[in-house]
Amino acid sequence: MSTSSPTPSDADLVALALRGDGDAADVLVRRYYRAAFAVALGVLGNRQDAEDVCQEAFVKALDRLEDCRDPSRFAPWMMTIARNRALSYHTYRRIRETSELRPEIAEAKDSPAEDATRAELGARLEAALAGLTAVQREVVLLHDMDGWTHGQIAEALQMTEVRSRQHLFVARKLLRERLGLPMLKEYTHE
Amino acid sequence: MNEDPIDFTFLDPTVDAAAFERRVSQIRFAASGVMARRRAGGTPFVFVARWRAPLIAALLLVTFISIALLRTVRVDAGLDADTPSDEVAEVLGATTPMSELLLSTAASPTDALLDGGMTQ
Numbered sequence: 001m002s003t004s005s006p007t008p009s010d011a012d013l014v015a016l017a018l019r020g021d022g023d024a025a026d027v028l029v030r031r032y033y034r035a036a037f038a039v040a041l042g043v044l045g046n047r048q049d050a051e052d053v054c055q056e057a058f059v060k061a062l063d064r065l066e067d068c069r070d071p072s073r074f075a076p077w078m079m080t081i082a083r084n085r086a087l088s089y090h091t092y093r094r095i096r097e098t099s100e101l102r103p104e105i106a107e108a109k110d111s112p113a114e115d116a117t118r119a120e121l122g123a124r125l126e127a128a129l130a131g132l133t134a135v136q137r138e139v140v141l142l143h144d145m146d147g148w149t150h151g152q153i154a155e156a157l158q159m160t161e162v163r164s165r166q167h168l169f170v171a172r173k174l175l176r177e178r179l180g181l182p183m184l185k186e187y188t189h190e
Numbered sequence: 191m192n193e194d195p196i197d198f199t200f201l202d203p204t205v206d207a208a209a210f211e212r213r214v215s216q217i218r219f220a221a222s223g224v225m226a227r228r229r230a231g232g233t234p235f236v237f238v239a240r241w242r243a244p245l246i247a248a249l250l251l252v253t254f255i256s257i258a259l260l261r262t263v264r265v266d267a268g269l270d271a272d273t274p275s276d277e278v279a280e281v282l283g284a285t286t287p288m289s290e291l292l293l294s295t296a297a298s299p300t301d302a303l304l305d306g307g308m309t310q
Contacts, residue, residue, distance in 0.1 A: 020226065020227070034203060054203070059221055062221040118200055125198065145202060172194075
């Protein structure tokens, strides 16, 4: 990758990736992985599935990069792919779950106590998120996990900024109610 | 209190750096084929192949413009299907079969050449 700017724009990175620059594609993946994950998790409500879908979405996006007509709007385009992949997976999962028994945790690994605690807290967060609507999950995850502004969220999720603020307000309120005060203390930033 | 963000660190897929790097590597590996194809896209052949659709469109456009232009020129010269080929021959200084060939496709190029050779 050869750009003069220290933080290349999405449009620059897309242009480079279209010429086969793997490093530029790498930067795009790192830049938007968390956001795509947030969108996928918003739809699916399951961390592992969201990661798998997120990975698939990036592979598909890089494969069809020529379809991104406005490279400066790579983020909304990428989020649309992530959401569509997640929705397809969601439908597939529902069909699968009705036709066969879902196996228990497939890859149960021995993990240290810290990992177990992390996993438990993650599971509690997932459970709390499950009580929200998909769009509330997407908004709160994009905003609080990846630091997106309401303007960016509104553009990516095709809603108004006011609507985004409303979703965030309700989502946070519901999450706090479900997680409870002890959990909130654990989450407090140092 | 509701203004404070929720801490989603425990769900953040990038916190486990090793796992995240594995994911990125897997994506990069899966996309390596298309990236290689794009890098190879710099050769003249692929360049032409990529532009085949606009090239064909441009060629068609040129063809239509040429046909329209030729028709206009023929009309300006007072040449149309009803013009006797003798008159055309006289104007052009060519043989009658040659003028017939210019006005229609009835006479073949061979006829025109053979007749031209005989008259001259």
